[in-house]
Amino acid sequence: MPVTEGVLEVKHKDSWTQVCDLGWTPKNTRVVCGMxxxxxxxxxxxxxxKTIIKRTAVKVSKPKVNGTASARQPTKAKANAKANTKSKPSVSGKRLSLERQKHHFLVHSVACTGTEVHLAACPLEFSRPNATACPGGMPAVVSCMPGPLFTLHSNAKKKxxxxxxxRLKGGARVGEGRVEVLKNSQWGTVxxxxxSLQSASVVCRELGFGSAKEALTGARMGQGMGPIHMNEVRCTGLERSLWACPFKNVTKEDCSHTEDAAVLGPGPNRTHSWGLICGESWGSKEVTVACRQLGLGYANQGLKETWYWDSSNVTEMVMSGVKCTGAEMSLSQCQHHKVLNCQKTAAKFAAGVICSESASDLVLNAPVVQETVYIEDRPLHMLYCAAEENCLSKTAASIHNIGRSDFRPKAGRHSWVWHACHGHYHSMDIFTHYDLLTSNGTKVAEGHKASFCLEDSECYEGISKRYECANFGEQGVTVGCWDLYRHDIDCQWIDITDVKPGNYILQIVINPNFEVAESDFTNNAMKCNCKYDGHRIWLHNCHNGDAFSEEAERLFEKYPGQLNNHIS
Structure with missing residues (x-):
């Protein structure tokens, strides 16, 4: 657990001093805790x-500093604040004289409103020279409520x-990302x-962090998909929820996803001992979590051996069998062996990461899939190419890159495989999975396709195409562009020859093996309700995997329902 309670100190001209508690209010404490x-x-x-101070002695623990900040008075004098305390200090140890403590009072009073995100924004009154410092008072003491990252593995009764x-999406670090809110069981952007910084801070505090460091605009954390739920949000900074702030409903003329709001929030500071991680089973999801925990951005590449890097004095392997979902905030939250179980425990076989400041983020356009599905009978002799590539499906797919860097195949051009049947190169072994599932998740039909041609089919206004497959061109999807696979292209359909009529779920997953790192894997899957009567097929409620609340998603899988569109 971090230090969450103790005497407040501020830094002024490279020295730490205490703050007088005369007139100290919970609003002041709120600002300090947020910082x-x-x-x-x-x-x-x-x-x-008071008892501790009267007895003139406190037990001083190993120093722990959770953060620093600057403050100023009208004369532009500056100070820094920190939590330099121990919860419930004991009456023993190093002695501090009362006379010395009196001279440590530099700040006489603080008058925050509680809406500030930094002590620097609060009016401060500094002690006057030759005047009695904090007469009859004591140092200001603050106590803060730790967020979920601090209490996740603790035994605290009250969490x-x-x-x-x-929620925050698309961020590389803990406490940052595109702001998304839940309305009518559907997630949308802001x-x-x-x-403002006040609105961003309300989001951060609502999620268990402190005050926001920056309020980001212009889709700095990538563009979202789906609805935009809020516009012109005007928080004071005291609200407990973003929904409690005044806002306007969004019209089509108001804004687009190029204006999605985001936040840059504070992350926790912790001290741990160092050890190595076994490189076996180390993949993109684990790298994503490691880069996020380190604050180094997004995953770029995972390394199962690091013998060619300069060695350090850390040689003990302490963790193995790490298996992450990609959404965790730290590797300790991922599944891993309770007892070290690694075949190669030498330091050169330790896991490594290469991180990047930006990453791609692929997402399917659900309406395109829903509007283009149909059934077609084809003789076997017309399925030669599809059978050769082991892909049997039939619908259009529009794959958007809403991230902050281009999506590029993992393998370089020298590793691409030529397929004479279709006259193109394969740049990835498997790019998309198509599955037809029963309502309880049992698979009844499947198909998949390789990324035989990743290119920019269309782009948003003002964005130029960069990738084209013709003439052995470079493959990829530019930020703000999408790759469109028409329904009449091979590998865009599922073989349902032996499927019985009934209600099903169509599931499509892009980048299913996580070969290429992305900023967000949770939106790579898309689901649709599907009704098949033996002759016709209907799709309804197509949506990306993270578009709805967990409760709505459970209802979706339990009750496929009647489907309203009819495309044949």
Missing amino acids: LGFPHERKVNKKFY LKISANV CDDRW
Whole structure:
């Protein structure tokens, strides 16, 4: 657990000093806690600390600093604040004289409103020279509520409940990302009109972090898909939820996903001992989590051996069998062996990562799939190429790159495989899975296709195409462009010859083996309700895997329902 309670100190001209508690309010504590990465303030047992001060001695623990910040008075004098405390200090150890403590009071009073994101924004009154510092008072003491990242593995009885109505997507680090809110069981983005640091801080605190460091505009964390739920959000900074802030509903003329709001929030600071991770089974998802935990951006490449890197004095392997979903905030949250189980424990076989400041993010356009599905009978002699490539499906697919860097095949051009049947190169072994599932998830039919041609079919206005497959050209999908596979192209259909009529779920997954790192894997899957009567097929409610709330998604799988569109 981090240090969450103790005497507040501010740094002024390279020295630390205390703040007088005369007139100290919970609003001041709220601002300090937010600066240090904590979402809320707590009451302090002042009697306990008064007893400590009267007895003139405290036990000093190993110094722990959770954060720093600057503050200023009207004369532009500057100070820094930190939590330099131990929860419930004991009356023993190093002695501090009362006379010395009096001279440590530099800040006489603080008057925050509670909406500030930094102590620097609060009015400060500094002690006057030759005047009695903090007469009759004591140092200000703060107590903060730790967020979920601090309490995840603790035995704390009271843990902070995190909102299920807001989330951050597309961020590389803990506490940053595109802001998405839940409305009518569907996730949508927030327009950046009038987006402020106060509104961003409400989001961060709602998710268990402290005050936001920056309010990002212009889809800095990538463009979302689907609805835009809020516009012109105007928070004061005191609200407990973004939905409690005044806002306007969005019209088509108001904004687009190029204006999606995002936040850059604080992450926790922790101290641990160092050890190596076994490189066996180390993949893209694990690299994604490692880069996020380190604050180094997005995953670029995972290494199962690191013998060619300069060695360090860390040689002990302490973790093996790491298996992540990609959504975790740290590797400790991933599944791993309780007891080290690694065949190659030498340091050169330790896992390694290469991180990047940006990453691609592929997402299927659900309406295109829903509007283009149909059934067609074909004789076997017409399926030679499709059978050769082991891909049997029939619908159009529009794959958008909403990330912040181009999606490129993992293998270089020298590794691409030529297929004479279709006259093109394969740049990835498997690019898409197509599955027809029963309502309980049992697979009844499947198909998949290789990324035989990744190119920019169309782009948003103002964005130029960069990739084209013709003449052995470079393959990829540019940011802001999409690759369109028409329904009449091979490998865009599923063989349902032996499938019985009934209600099913159509599931499409792009980049299923996570060969190429992305900023977000949760939106790579798309599902549709599917009704098949033996002659015709209907699709309904096509959506990306992260588009709805968990409750709505469970209902979707339990009750496929009647489908309303009819394309034959």
